[in-house]
Amino acid sequence: MLYFTVMNSSQYPSGTHAYLPFLYVIWSDDLLSASELEVIRLAITSDKELPAAARKLLLGWINPDTPPSAxxxxxxxxxxxxSGASYREETAYPLSELSSAVGKALDPERGTPPDLTVLEQNLGIQPNHYRHVFEQYSAPRSFSEYYDGTLLAQHHLGKAYSVYRSLDSLWEQKDFRWEIQRNKEQHRQRVSRQVKHLANKGYGALAYPEGSGGKNDMPSYAAVFENLVFLDGSLCVKFGVQFGLFGGSIEKLGSEKHRKAYLGKAGTLELPGCFAMTETRHGSNVRGIHTTATYLHESRELVINTPGPDDNKEYIGNALEARMATVFAQLIVGGKRHGVHAVLVPLRDASGEVLPGIRVEDNGYKLGLNGVDNGKIWFREVRVPVDNLLDRYGGINAEGEYSSELKNSNKRFFTMLGTLVGGRICVGKGALAGAKMALGIAVRYALRRRQFNDSKRMQEDLIMDYPSHQLRLIPRLASCYVYQAALDEQMENYQQLTGGDTQKLEAQVAGLKAIITDFANDAIQESREACGGKGYLLENRIADLRSDIDIFTTFEGDNTVLLQLAAKGRLTDFRTAFNSDDFFGVLRLLRTQAARRLGAINPVYVNKTDREHLYKPAFHQHAFEYRTARLTYTLALRIRDYIKKGLPAYQAYLKVQAHFLALGRAYSEEIAYQSYRRVCEGITDEKHQALFDRLGALHALERITADMDWYFEQGYVGKRKSKAIKRRVERLTTELRPHVASLVEGFAIPEELMQQVPIARDH
Amino acid sequence: MLYFTVMNSSQYPSGTHAYLPFLYVIWSDDLLSASELEVIRLAITSDKELPAAARKLLLGWINPDTPPSAxxxxxxxxxxxxSGASYREETAYPLSELSSAVGKALDPERGTPPDLTVLEQNLGIQPNHYRHVFEQYSAPRSFSEYYDGTLLAQHHLGKAYSVYRSLDSLWEQKDFRWEIQRNKEQHRQRVSRQVKHLANKGYGALAYPEGSGGKNDMPSYAAVFENLVFLDGSLCVKFGVQFGLFGGSIEKLGSEKHRKAYLGKAGTLELPGCFAMTETRHGSNVRGIHTTATYLHESRELVINTPGPDDNKEYIGNALEARMATVFAQLIVGGKRHGVHAVLVPLRDASGEVLPGIRVEDNGYKLGLNGVDNGKIWFREVRVPVDNLLDRYGGINAEGEYSSELKNSNKRFFTMLGTLVGGRICVGKGALAGAKMALGIAVRYALRRRQFNDSKRMQEDLIMDYPSHQLRLIPRLASCYVYQAALDEQMENYQQLTGGDTQKLEAQVAGLKAIITDFANDAIQESREACGGKGYLLENRIADLRSDIDIFTTFEGDNTVLLQLAAKGRLTDFRTAFNSDDFFGVLRLLRTQAARRLGAINPVYVNKTDREHLYKPAFHQHAFEYRTARLTYTLALRIRDYIKKGLPAYQAYLKVQAHFLALGRAYSEEIAYQSYRRVCEGITDEKHQALFDRLGALHALERITADMDWYFEQGYVGKRKSKAIKRRVERLTTELRPHVASLVEGFAIPEELMQQVPIARDH
Structure with a gap:
């Protein structure tokens, strides 16, 4: 066992020395996988000129059963x-060059040392991992230029990248420079001017049919929408209210006459409108709204009425400017209720005066989005022609009879809502853009800001080089890439939609909106804290993003409600049987579906910890699928048990509500990762594939970590595997550390706007 | 096995029927512990008039080995x-009364049914648990009056309760009514008026010695401080800057001459001051600040200077009004640096004009706290008499020589900072008060707001009756009780402090400040979301609390830095050996200390899931202690291994930074729970003890759940126990549901202020 005792330099056989820097860096780290050792073993065995004694010694040192002593x-x-060799980080392969210099100095006998760059490329060890080991602190490189930000953005955003760049000229205009806004009236005026400008450029109508001034291009519309967050959340929301909610309701719920009369004008902002659905007492439970639209056959009119003082429309964006509202009301024809329908109701005349019977109140100051004029609206017996009924899913004929192709009023209601799901995708995208902006600012700041040091060093460390800071920011950068893919795919599905059952799309969008807006707020908060007091100043933008994006978790569907919608979607087959007695049939079905995934987990798998396995998309996908399938199955079992005991369905549902929410989240994470993998599989060059795979692995392992206790409970992971996954998360953040600047460039945030942020601008 | 088949009513023997409602409620729930079954068994066996056949049947039904079929x-x-018996929730014991009515209707033979109220009292089952089971939905009680809010407040706040109530007259004044503030100048003027009023009342000086106009009562000062958050975070911070930071620095770092000259005036606000420590380039790393104070012997002056443009003081509260600043600077005497010292530097003359050599700039708008005038300050060769040096820990004698009792400049610096630790406790308390206010508003709203229903019921459910809503709010109410106890105990320790080593106190306070300000922001955010769009309106207060408390995670020490400080405190013995070779000695010491707690966990314990065990404080304490001890031990091992391999200490530290943070959190949670248990043990009546125990159990189990994956990795919990703990968290929230209104009253938030919040006021 001579090999494992300490020797002085002269005792090591020739050929050994050049390997020492690598061996030292590798063994000083905790994380040595079989594949990493294999990379080194290959390098050693393929070093043809390596003397036999050196080879034997080196191979002994990389035997995990007999590790070199401390x-x-x-x-x-x-x-x-x-050796006196110096470590120079500014070179392309600092560790290989150091090795070469050490070899030359300590082992002149050998001549030219072997080229070990292949090791540096394949091991994924980064300078920030070992920099301090060699006490070489001056001028470390703060980032790598290995990846080009523009190429990343193209992979990341696909077709939308060109939409992003087409907006560049916008940000150069005075009215599209960011500025602090504290007075809501001034802020609203500014946002209105901005929206008008966007309408003039044709951006508002992008998603509309060509006959209505549009290009039938919802994905591009959504790209514009998310871009506006980079400037101001209020602008984004106001834009969405006018063109998405108001215009969208006309397009999707109306018929040709409505589109002809109003849609073009909505798109040019000639007709400012609002979307009046929510009421003070009915937010999440829209089906229960109280506003009525009663049909009068003699005049062929609808009478819009707010019955009680708290039955007003609430929080309606654009309420203080709109000339028309899409009002959701209980439709009553011939004394019979037909459920919620949408009616176009004029609110103001051409001069902006509020019309008789209508009362509007400002909702006042909010945490954020104060550039959006949210208000309350009451209707007192307001009459509109029956033609104003948006009648795609239900109308009133010349005889004054109600008719609809969808006989079931519930089904009709949800079909109507279903057509508006595009807006929910946009909300997710807007929130995600906010997260990217905040993370982008935090990363740029962390690449400039230095704090602390140890006395020996020339300068303090960049805060980006603290592991805690990396763990804060880098997994969230990765998640942005994943979630963008998920939303873009849903948007594509929505665009391709031609009638039919939208239930699956709705359930998936509901879940994604919930997890992504939650993620966005968390990411923005982390970014704020990562910038310390500087992040708290309005001039640095993160504070406003925090305040604006906050409500994205609530509007267009409260996240708690949406997660349950997602879970119910996952239980579709099961749902119809919810109140029936055939639970056993349902369970048999679920069991069959689930059998493949729910079979006993192989004990080897439970503690499989090698890098290959943990980085493999198949492992991540299996973990996500397993969680969803298992939660579905156990949820069904629990409900069955309650029902069997005679518990009313509603009570059974309350008892499993937390389980429902967990399933909603799990299902959404699963489909998000699947979308992302499809993006990865579309990347053809190895260089970018490697990066995107690593981002996906980091995201997936971090998500699995968040539910690790559950995976333990199921026996899906064991102690060793759990620890290995967490170490891999830390390791992956380190591996991605050199590329953070490129990853942020990949978000394609307008540089013009970044330069307006004091802590993020170039100095 | 006749007992376990279905029979019709006439087949059940007389005496059985009155038990059916209880049995049904109990078995329809998943959660039956041995002790609960024992409660029922006792009731049955002590029912002396129960016929033998009925007794046998009933006992069979509660045998967990042969549960009754669905x-x-x-x-x-x-x-x-x-039976036609009706369930009436408004009665004292609805389930017992229902049982009695069922017995009478179905079992007239027996006569008077047994009194089963004892069951209802002991099982901890709540109406909201089973209300729907009996399809009785009208007028459910929204809360119980079993506990009196005032008594809870007295238990919760101790002596401070009277301070809370002494402020009641304050909130009735016009200048102390809450109002929306958007303009920073107006907001600052208002806050300045408020602070002046508080100074006139003597609140500012409360903590100062009696000779300086105070009462030497830091705990009461802190109670006032935390109360101010109920009105306005800006007021609280501005108050703290003047009396705590500025006045406190004079009191703690100065000598008698400084106290005589300035402290009284600071307390009356005759001398507005600020605390100028942080610099733009040095926030967390204060020891590295660049401002200099150079001693000139000829004039016996100190020259205060800002060397570079970014070496200015930054984010200094009160900077735009202060007439004097406590400036932290590198003291240079005779060309030699003596580390950071504090010097009193006049900033403005009596008329408010900035003095020569001084430049002040407004920091501008922030996310919150815009009523506080934060600014930047530059000094250009500003001369002050040497007497202005706050010289408690280091002074300059008549010969112009520097002298200090503390020879080590590091030690001196940390001793100086240590005396200011009271402010850090206050920051934790202020944040916690913000959490209470937000939770209080959310709870009151949830006891009024109804949403959704199933078609059969009379009215929609209160949102407080949704399990997801309970899980959101109730564990956080419990945590407020726990953390208040922790901060109050530290404040008491601080008040009792008479010199000596403050290191332990500092480490504990650092950790508590970090976990409690993190908790507070999380709780406020949950409260915001729990109130939906209403929570987003400024008029409902939560939004401002969110914005104001946000920065509490950063100021008076960034939480990431503070957690590491806490962890280092836990490693005290170890720390001195950090750079030495005697790691083995340290490890032996740690191992001995830890042996008691780190012994192999008994397999029975790992899956012990009964209610008694899970509710027992000893279990919680053991879990917290085990985590801290284990994390300490493994951290020490990891560092030792790195050092043995020759890694520089700083690099080793970077590699274990995440571990450090985890230890800091674990240690802080452990001491918080210990403080809380001491409060519980001081409660003598059983009724309140039971409630406080339950709050502690909920908090502890929720915290353990948050780290469940780690407990799995250590083999400390098994699958069954993990699931049981989570179910207990859900169950405890249900048990505490009826008392939420009282729990909020226990926070003693001024009712005057609550009534100013539209969604929280009585209607």
């Missing part, structure tokens, strides 16, 4: 220092 | 319905 490692380090 | 349970429910 004393041996310490000795290596002393040898490296004695 | 069909049997369903049959019970049908019998209850058939």
């Amino acid at each position: 004393a041996t490692q310490k000795h290596w380090r002393e040898l490296i220092r004695e | 069909a049997t349970q369903k049959h019970w429910r049908e019998l209850i319905r058939e």
